[in-house]
Amino acid sequence: MTCREYREDLVEWGRGAEPSRVLVVHLAGCPDCARFLEEQQALSAVLARVMAEEIPSADRFAAPVMAEFDRRARSAKVRVLGWLAAGAVAAAASLALFVTPPKPAPPSPPDTAQFLPMPYTVPLAPEERATVVRMDIPVSALIAAGFQLPATDPAVTVQADVLVSQDGRARAIRPISILNTN
Amino acid sequence: MSHLVERFREGDREAFATLYREHFPAVFRFALYMTGDRVRAAEITQDAFVWLVRHPGEYDPARGDLGAFLGGVARKFLHRQERTERRWLPLDESAADRADFTAGVERDQEAAELRRAIATLPERYREALVLCDLQGKSYEEAAAALGCANGTVKSRLHRARALLACKFQRRREGQKCV
Numbered sequence A: 001m002t003c004r005e006y007r008e009d010l011v012e013w014g015r016g017a018e019p020s021r022v023l024v025v026h027l028a029g030c031p032d033c034a035r036f037l038e039e040q041q042a043l044s045a046v047l048a049r050v051m052a053e054e055i056p057s058a059d060r061f062a063a064p065v066m067a068e069f070d071r072r073a074r075s076a077k078v079r080v081l082g083w084l085a086a087g088a089v090a091a092a093a094s095l096a097l098f099v100t101p102p103k104p105a106p107p108s109p110p111d112t113a114q115f116l117p118m119p120y121t122v123p124l125a126p127e128e129r130a131t132v133v134r135m136d137i138p139v140s141a142l143i144a145a146g147f148q149l150p151a152t153d154p155a156v157t158v159q160a161d162v163l164v165s166q167d168g169r170a171r172a173i174r175p176i177s178i179l180n181t182n
Numbered sequence B: 001m002s003h004l005v006e007r008f009r010e011g012d013r014e015a016f017a018t019l020y021r022e023h024f025p026a027v028f029r030f031a032l033y034m035t036g037d038r039v040r041a042a043e044i045t046q047d048a049f050v051w052l053v054r055h056p057g058e059y060d061p062a063r064g065d066l067g068a069f070l071g072g073v074a075r076k077f078l079h080r081q082e083r084t085e086r087r088w089l090p091l092d093e094s095a096a097d098r099a100d101f102t103a104g105v106e107r108d109q110e111a112a113e114l115r116r117a118i119a120t121l122p123e124r125y126r127e128a129l130v131l132c133d134l135q136g137k138s139y140e141e142a143a144a145a146l147g148c149a150n151g152t153v154k155s156r157l158h159r160a161r162a163l164l165a166c167k168f169q170r171r172r173e174g175q176k177c178v
Helices: A003-014 A021-028 A031-052 A058-099 A139-145 B002-009 B013-035 B038-054 B066-088 B093-097 B109-119 B123-134 B139-146 B150-172
Strands: A130-138 A157-165 A170-179
Touching (some): A003 A031, A031 B109, A058 B013, A058 B038, A130 A170, A139 A157, B002 B013, B013 B066, B038 B066, B066 B139, B123 B139
Antiparallel strands (some): A130 A157
16 A cells, blocks of 8 residues: 555544554554654644634624514514404405395296297297397387287387397397387 | 424524524534634624524424534525635635634634634535534534535545645644645
8 A cells, every 4th residue: 555545544543543553554664654644633633622712602693683583573473463354354254245135036037938939030049048128119010020910009019028139139029018109 | 402493483582592592603613614704603603593584494303403404504605605705805825814803812823723724725625624523523414414425525524634734734834835
C-alpha cells in the first residue's frame, strides 16, 4: 500500500478510531504519515474546542420567531371566526328554507284529451313540448281554419286555450266560453 | 416530542416555545459552523424557525425527527444566502478572514481561527465536516441529511479534514499549504 492509501485510515485514527496493526507498523517507518496523523489529531482536539464553544441563549433570538407565531395564530383565529360566521349564515339560510312553506306545485301539464286538433295540421307527438296560450278568437277565424261550426254570428268571439307547439304553430284549441261582443 | 409537535400545530404557543428552545442550539451551531459568523447564524436560525411556523404541515414525524428536519431547512436557507452572496462577493479566504465576529473577544482564539478556516472550505466538504465532526452525526445520518451515499460523505469529510489540517496547522507554522 502507498501512503496515500493509508490516509483514509489515518483520518479515522485521528478522529478516534482504533488503528489496525498494519497501519501502526507503517506509521513507525513513515515520518510523513506520522506528521499527517499528528495534524489530524491536533485538528480533532481543536474541533472539540469549537464544539464546546458557548452559544447564545435561544431566548435572545426568540422575539421575532414568537412574534411570527402570534401573528399566524391571530390570522388563524380570524379565519376560524370567518368560517364560523359563514357557517352561521349557511345554517340560518338552511333554517329559513326549512321553515318557509313549500311553494305551490307547478301547474300540471294540460290534458290534451280535451283539446280539439286543428284541422289540416299534424297532431303533437306524445313527448313533444307545447305551451298553452289563452286567447279570444273570432268564430270567423275558426271557420277559416277549417272548423265545422254551426252558422253563428261571425262577430262572436270564443275564449279558448290554444296549444302552441315548439315551432310556434297552433295545434289544438280548447274552447272555454263564448263571448258575444254585440 | 411528537405530542409537542401536534400541540404546536394546534396553535399551542407554549408547545412551540418548548420546541424552539429545544432545537435552537443544534440549528444555531450548524449555521454557525457553516458560516463562521454568529450574526448570520442567528439570522439563518430565525429563518428556519419562522419557516416552520409558516409551514407547520411540512414536517412529517414519520420521516425523521424535528431536529434533522430543521437542519435541512437551515441548510436550504444557507444555500440561498450563499448563492446570493456569490453573485456579489466571492467567499474566499480573505473574505472569511474579514468576517464580522460580534462575539467580541473570542475566548479561544485557536477555536475561532479554526471556525473561520472551516467557513472557507468548499460547501460540500464543509457540510460533511460540520455534520460528522461538529454535530456528531454518523456517516449514515449525514448521508441522509445531504441526500448522498455514505461513501460520498466519508470521502468529503476526509478531504475536508485534509484541507483544514493544511490550511490551519501549516498556516500557523508559516508554511504554504500545497
